[in-house]
């Protein structure tokens with residue numbers, strides 16, 4: 042036990058003296074969060090929009106006028122041909138399309154509900170998200186105007202316009218709120234897996250590992266002593282990222298913080314175990330970093346649902362996503378942050394994640410024994 | 415009982431035999447040198463003796479403990495300095511000592527005592543807070559030695575402890591080794607430097623995984639005692655080699671630093687035939703004189719007879 046303390050203290054002494062460590066561990070997470078957070082809120086102006094006016098009535102032209110008058114949109118084309126929409130959006134001449142159905146004018150005049158369609162190109166998710174919000178509010182404004190103008194005293198408030206929104210190419214619009222919890226998952230993996238692996242391999246490279254191996258230090262003490270400091274750093278980063286997300290970006294943390302914290306520890310088990318495993322198959326720090334990033338982190342990021350929704354993946358690929366701890370953690374973080382749900386909603390994910398962590402740690406410890414020869 | 419006994423110790427890496435049925439004993443308090451060219455198998459042997467590497471076959475005991483059966487038991491009783499620099503560069507002198515002392519399980523009082531001892535030994539008193547990275551080579555090696563003996567092991571394994579260190583520091587280092595040996599510590603040391611080997615009580619010459627010769631320095635040199643070696647200094651040594659190689663009185667020639675060593679056949683003691691041959695071919699020799707065979711001569715000879723080339 043005492044040995045373990047000496048080992049942990051040494052690790053922190055080294056970390057403290059490494060001039061690159063502080064920025065990587067504490068500044069980079071905040072910067073990343075800030076970039077992602079602000080990128081997601083950037084104001085979008087003059088979103089090019091194409092309008093399909095199938096009604097061609099004064100009432101429909103009135104709605105188009107509303108878009109033309111808004112600083113947020115520039116109407117690039119008014120057509121009556123539905124096929125134009127596809128072409129214009131694919132060529133990126135327009136980012137959005139508004140389709141006014143035939144009979145729109147009639148419906149308004151007779152105070153019947155009517156639906157217009159808005160299509161947005163989700164491949165630029167941020168602009169699309171902002172554009173959709175503007176479009177919805179313009180239409181809502183129009184609906185309110187109509188309701189006020191045309192409503193005889195005492196008449197029911199039916200006869201509004203409903204906007205049916207469809208997003209192409211990326212139906213699960215990534216918004217800031219959606220993004221930030223994901224960043225937490227990603228950052229923890231980068232910091233603990235990569236730094237943990239590199240720190241172990243560094244000792245292999247320098248030869249100090251051999252010196253440690255000749256002391257009475259036990260294998261488990263060495264494993265824990267090397268990983269625990271990075272676990273602590275991971276915990277600090279969890280707190281940091283959650284604080285910045287909640288206090289700075291005002292993302293509501295709807296669920297339980299202790300639960301989030303506890304499951305983050307389980308996730309750290311996975312990332313640290315993975316780091317240790319990477320260290321057993323790498324001979325140099327550079328190799329460790331490459332292996333961690335290209336063989337593990339990239340595939341994990343792609344397959345976890347962080348970027349592409351799992352439901353959109355081809356069926357043969359989908360089973361592989363179950364191999365990825367990041368998938369479970371994303372479900373958990375997003376669930377706790379955004380939906381405010383608890384263990385009852387994702388206990389399976391939590392269990393699988395725990396199993397993954399224990400498994401990889403055992404595999405890594407076993408391997409690090411064998412490499413001694 | 416010997417401090418170290420080695421019987422038929424063998425280590426394979428795949429099909430490659432790095433250490434090939436090696437047997438020897440090291441007596442208590444002895445400085446035992448392991449000499450050999452790159453890749454001879456010195457480090458591999460030492461790592462097996464320290465419990466860091468499993469032998470493929472054969473046995474070894476260190477301090478009476480079987481390395482194959484109880485490597486952890488061996489580890490507790492020995493000190494080891496690996497071939498590579500083994501301290502943490504980002505830690506200060508003092509932090510390194512404290513760290514290793516802690517790993518060896520020293521209590522606070524012992525640790526304080528041994529820290530003072532190691533600082534004194536390394537000549538680093540007053541520089542406790544210097545980063546190890548900023549130390550010059552000689553100090554680093556002495557500090558590494560200090561850290562390896564914090565727990566007062568009775569047997570010490572040093573793998574090329576003076577690699578890349580200046581001659582003055584090397585001399586100082588060997589003074590420390592001598593002192594340890596005098597206090598009864600067994601020192602097992604590998605080296606490339608032949609001049610260092612002369613400090614050892616006994617030497618093993620290792621080549622291609624085998625022990626090619628073993629004995630005291632004078633025993634090894636005696637192999638050549640009855641033969642004369644002539645050192646020839648010339649500006650064109652390569653031509654001189656060709657010129658002298660086929661003289662009847664010459665057994666063999668070898669390049670030796672900037673000079674040439676010529677081994678005369680047993681019973682031959684004349685330098686005139688050499689001089690005549692060189693003059694005849696117009697090769698100018700600055701000097702021709704008898705020299706004492708050095709350890710390097712022995713080493714080259716052993717290696718040649720083993721049918722390899724030395725680095």
Ligand SMILES: Nc1ncnc2c1ncn2[C@@H]1O[C@H](COP(=O)(O)OP(=O)(O)OP(=O)(O)O)[C@@H](O)[C@H]1O
Nearest residue numbers: 427432450451452453454455456457458459497606
């Ligand atoms: N882990 C290993 N895997 C494969 N081959 C190895 C391993 N360790 C050593 N070898 C090989 O075994 C041979 C002996 O290596 P060793 O390090 O014992 O030599 P050495 O005498 O210490 O040489 P040097 O003077 O260069 O330190 C070398 O050919 C080396 O390449």
Ligand SMILES: [Mg+2]
Nearest residue numbers: 456457458497
């Ligand atoms: Mg070696």
